[in-house]
Amino acid sequence: MHREGDYDEYKSHGIPEAQESKWRDEHRIDLLGKLKSDPSSGHITSMYSSTIDMPREEELIVPLLLLLDELKEKMDSFSKLLNAEALIEVMKRTRRSSTVHTRSEKLIVSLLSSVMAEPERIDARYREIPYLTRTIGRDAIVERARKSLNT
Numbered sequence: 001m002h003r004e005g006d007y008d009e010y011k012s013h014g015i016p017e018a019q020e021s022k023w024r025d026e027h028r029i030d031l032l033g034k035l036k037s038d039p040s041s042g043h044i045t046s047m048y049s050s051t052i053d054m055p056r057e058e059e060l061i062v063p064l065l066l067l068l069d070e071l072k073e074k075m076d077s078f079s080k081l082l083n084a085e086a087l088i089e090v091m092k093r094t095r096r097s098s099t100v101h102t103r104s105e106k107l108i109v110s111l112l113s114s115v116m117a118e119p120e121r122i123d124a125r126y127r128e129i130p131y132l133t134r135t136i137g138r139d140a141i142v143e144r145a146r147k148s149l150n151t
Contacts, residue, residue, distance in 0.1 A: 039072075
């Protein structure tokens, strides 16, 4: 709502924090369900992580990490890359010493290693989007994966 300019109106309704928290929980569950039914939905990780107040609630990322690890073999390389990049952003907001940070790092390395091994394995939906033509080429995928690994 904030991005759409309606945040002040929303806040004027005085929604209790507990209700907002419940809605975020429901939204996260919905996003996990969408990811489970469509592992090549590359932007769910960013959407999911945006519902978490880092680092205060960083443990809420664990269900996503577990699901991504479970589904990684079903994902195409571009989706793996998008998820790895989103997890890198999550790591920037977590405590370096946390188990979430360590788990995220291991999953990122696994996803990106797989991308480097099969950069051409791209879901048809991405190939049909004209503006992604350069982004999903073999060299572009490998370069992004390499850059992310260096991060």
